Amino acid sequence: MTTDLQARITALTERLHHLNYQYYQRDISEIPDQEFDQLLAELAELEKQHPELAHPNSPTQRVGGTITKQFPTAAHRYPMLSLGNTYSEADLREFDERVQKGLEGADYAYVCELKFDGVAMSLTYEAGQLTQGVTRGDGTRGDVVTSSVRTIKNLPLHLRTAGPAQPPEFEVRGEIFMPLPVFAELNAEREENGEALLANPRNAASGALKLQDSALVAARRLRFYAYSFLMPGRSSLPTHSASLEALSAWGLPVSDTWRRCGSIAEVLDFVHEWDKKRFTLPVATDGIVIKIDDFRQQELLGYTAKSPRWAIAYKYPAEAGRTRLRDVQYQVGRTGAVTPVALLDPVPLAGTVVKRASMHNANQIAALDIRLNDMVFVEKGGEIIPKITGVDFTARPEDSQPIVYPTACPACNTPLIRPEGEAHFRCPNDRGCPPQRKAKLEHYVSRKALNIDGLGAETVGRFFDLGLVTDAASLYDLPAKAEELAQLDRMGEKSVQRLLAGLEQSKLVPFDQVLFGLGIRYVGETVAEKLANHYRTMEALMVATATELAAVPEVGGVIAESAAAWFQEPQNQELVARLRAAGVQLELTGEAPQAMSNRLEGLTFVLSGVFELHSRDELQALIEAHGGKITGSISKKLSYLVAGDKMGPAKREKATGFKVPIISEAELLAMLPAGPEATSAPAETADAAEDSAPSASNPTPIQGTGTQTSLF
Numbered sequence: 001m002t003t004d005l006q007a008r009i010t011a012l013t014e015r016l017h018h019l020n021y022q023y024y025q026r027d028i029s030e031i032p033d034q035e036f037d038q039l040l041a042e043l044a045e046l047e048k049q050h051p052e053l054a055h056p057n058s059p060t061q062r063v064g065g066t067i068t069k070q071f072p073t074a075a076h077r078y079p080m081l082s083l084g085n086t087y088s089e090a091d092l093r094e095f096d097e098r099v100q101k102g103l104e105g106a107d108y109a110y111v112c113e114l115k116f117d118g119v120a121m122s123l124t125y126e127a128g129q130l131t132q133g134v135t136r137g138d139g140t141r142g143d144v145v146t147s148s149v150r151t152i153k154n155l156p157l158h159l160r161t162a163g164p165a166q167p168p169e170f171e172v173r174g175e176i177f178m179p180l181p182v183f184a185e186l187n188a189e190r191e192e193n194g195e196a197l198l199a200n201p202r203n204a205a206s207g208a209l210k211l212q213d214s215a216l217v218a219a220r221r222l223r224f225y226a227y228s229f230l231m232p233g234r235s236s237l238p239t240h241s242a243s244l245e246a247l248s249a250w251g252l253p254v255s256d257t258w259r260r261c262g263s264i265a266e267v268l269d270f271v272h273e274w275d276k277k278r279f280t281l282p283v284a285t286d287g288i289v290i291k292i293d294d295f296r297q298q299e300l301l302g303y304t305a306k307s308p309r310w311a312i313a314y315k316y317p318a319e320a321g322r323t324r325l326r327d328v329q330y331q332v333g334r335t336g337a338v339t340p341v342a343l344l345d346p347v348p349l350a351g352t353v354v355k356r357a358s359m360h361n362a363n364q365i366a367a368l369d370i371r372l373n374d375m376v377f378v379e380k381g382g383e384i385i386p387k388i389t390g391v392d393f394t395a396r397p398e399d400s401q402p403i404v405y406p407t408a409c410p411a412c413n414t415p416l417i418r419p420e421g422e423a424h425f426r427c428p429n430d431r432g433c434p435p436q437r438k439a440k441l442e443h444y445v446s447r448k449a450l451n452i453d454g455l456g457a458e459t460v461g462r463f464f465d466l467g468l469v470t471d472a473a474s475l476y477d478l479p480a481k482a483e484e485l486a487q488l489d490r491m492g493e494k495s496v497q498r499l500l501a502g503l504e505q506s507k508l509v510p511f512d513q514v515l516f517g518l519g520i521r522y523v524g525e526t527v528a529e530k531l532a533n534h535y536r537t538m539e540a541l542m543v544a545t546a547t548e549l550a551a552v553p554e555v556g557g558v559i560a561e562s563a564a565a566w567f568q569e570p571q572n573q574e575l576v577a578r579l580r581a582a583g584v585q586l587e588l589t590g591e592a593p594q595a596m597s598n599r600l601e602g603l604t605f606v607l608s609g610v611f612e613l614h615s616r617d618e619l620q621a622l623i624e625a626h627g628g629k630i631t632g633s634i635s636k637k638l639s640y641l642v643a644g645d646k647m648g649p650a651k652r653e654k655a656t657g658f659k660v661p662i663i664s665e666a667e668l669l670a671m672l673p674a675g676p677e678a679t680s681a682p683a684e685t686a687d688a689a690e691d692s693a694p695s696a697s698n699p700t701p702i703q704g705t706g707t708q709t710s711l712f
């Protein structure tokens with residue numbers, strides 16, 4: 001008996017250690033959270049009954065995370081714990097009874113907050129300045145990720161002095177998360193590019209914080225919500241609710257969804273109220289956190305090894321549905337990627353009725369062993385489009401049919417290809433395949449591209465279906481068809497006028513956005529900006545070879561190949577010529593960045609690793625402003641390799657082999673003439689780092705806006 005128990009405890013312990021490792025280190029959830037929590041609860045129960053069988057390092061006793069070894073670490077002044085959690089209202093009432101007992105009849109109140117599903121962060125402010133950001137890590141030590149945290153736009157680097165007096169030094173804790181619209185957008189881009197999808201917004205935020213390059217972190221557009229205040233000694237504020245008010249007065253973003261509740265009944269009301277309403281928030285949430293309001297009462301109740309006794313998390317059950325898979329449709333995207341979409345019997349899920357779900361790709365269908373007519377599980381995991389997460393094999397009907405993936409494009413019948421290493425099949429007929437052409441047009445008119453007022457995706461799609469437009473350049477022939485347009489249903493004189501004005505306006509849209517609008521595979525917003533800034537004119541860009549393109553920082557080999565191939569296609573050259581004739585911006589206007597000196601003229605540099613004082617972009621801009629050149633690869637002709645932290649050993653070896661001098665960031669800066677520009681501090685604001693655009697660094701210190709809800 002005992003050996004059976006011991007075996008079960010050991011098995012659970014090992015399984016949970018493994019799941020924790022996957023979850024915190026690798027951002028992978030092998031099983032749904034609710035299942036994980038059940039395993040943990042089972043282990044806790046067994047350990048309670050047989051404490052002598054518990055493993056000393058049991059996952060019930062410790063915070064699940066660890067430090068990553070990629071960053072310097074710092075000790076937490078106050079341990080960063082986990083929260084006790086429950087999925088049941090009965091447990092909440094029990095929690096309330098324990099609190100009542102613990103406080104021996106004194107009055108108390110709770111604060112209820114949404115449980116944001118991201119990554120916990122500890123921030124230190126000294127004299128009103130953000131000085132450090134540390135992850136939870138193993139609860140005692142965490143990774144120091146200050147420069148990444150500085151890229152978070154709604155997070156103030158300097159606090160305001162409004163509200164209650166600010167302690168000279170204090171800690172703010174809160175959640176770093178990826179807003180849902182950002183998550184949806186990044187995944188749509190990844191889907192188009194055939195890259196692996198981010199599993200959910202939490203993993204996406206956590207993965208972003210593990211990136212070394214803060215410019216890349218900035219591109220993930222993370223945000224922060226503060227939910228706790230800590231200071232050395234006795235708190236200058238009496239209650240948690242007073243501290244939330246103070247934090248927002250000081251400019252820190254506090255979601256205004258919190259509420260003070262006088263009783264457990266009010267807490268339960270809050271829990272019910274947000275059950276569905278939480279889906280209207282632009283941030284993923286998975287429950288409610290309930291905290292004792294009074295700081296002294298918090299102290300009185302104290303802590304277990306793993307979590308405070310004065311707080312608990314109520315988690316909403318995962319929103320999953322079960323329904324029948326009727327059919328599979330194959331959609332062709334802008335770059336030809338074919339994605340399977342499940343057509344389902346309608347099923348209510350998280351406040352909407354779901355009829356379609358994503359199945360990602362052929363591998364996924366095979367991995368889950370999905371067949372037509374199966375009963376499948378659907379989940380809405382922060383994504384806009386729900387996805388199939390599994391099959392109910394106990395209910396597999398006799399008439400279930402294997403899903404036969406098409407071998408030819410469902411739209412144009414061209415045989416599909418699957419490039420090596422890619423998850424998606426593609427239709428290679430990029431110029432003839434109607435859905436690809438249509439999606440390219442939709443992309444061209446979209447907000448971040450040509451942003452054509454009066455011409456949304458739907459309208460341009462309709463024009464395409466009617467044969468009124470065929471490609472981007474043909475849009476500029478629409479003025480000649482004004483009368484015809486005005487005859488269309490739901491168009492009218494006014495809409496046509498607006499559309500024509502929008503078209504005219506789009507001729508002023510800067511070159512980098514036009515380049516993005518061309519929809520070249522892998523040339524996203526950031527890359528388009530890099531290329532436009534580097535080459536300045538379409539003419540120069542179009543004659544660049546793949547090798548030259550790859551030398552532009554942040555333009556990798558795959559991007560370079562894809563862009564060069566695009567420019568070499570005669571049809572694309574013709575398209576560009578027609579756009580030029582239409583008057584679209586095909587070069588950057590305005591001055592090239594001002595030269596500061598010619599000290600580095602004739603010298604070439606490779607930047608590698610992580611730098612301490614400047615971002616890579618800033619160093620690049622400095623080198624170029626002083627007449628130097630950046631290249632991508634190490635060769636005999638290279639003047640210097642500038643080595644930051646964590647530079648790969650291969651680069652060092654190569655440079656040594658070619659006898660290329662290896663210098664540090666400080667040595668590089670020392671080569672520049674003395675002056676404020678040469679040694680200017682790293683970008684002070686998050687804005688400057690966003691999307692890593694060197695030309696956009698126009699540091700204006702961000703201050704908290706004071707509007708509690710403002711996320712963006």
Ligand SMILES: NC(=O)c1ccc[n+]([C@@H]2O[C@H](COP(=O)([O-])OP(=O)(O)OC[C@H]3O[C@@H](n4cnc5c(N)ncnc54)[C@H](O)[C@@H]3O)[C@@H](O)[C@H]2O)c1
Nearest residue numbers: 019023029030031032033036082083113115116120227289
């Ligand atoms: N699926 C898996 O394989 C797997 C593996 C490990 C962990 N998990 C999940 O992670 C959970 C454990 O994670 P945890 O230890 O971070 O605990 P937790 O996520 O249950 O609760 C603590 C965390 O809640 C967050 N939080 C959000 N809003 C908050 C607010 N308003 N106030 C205070 N905190 C707030 C903070 O980041 C805090 O660290 C488990 O319950 C499980 O669901 C899943």
Ligand SMILES: [Zn+2]
Nearest residue numbers: 409412427433
């Ligand atoms: Zn096709």
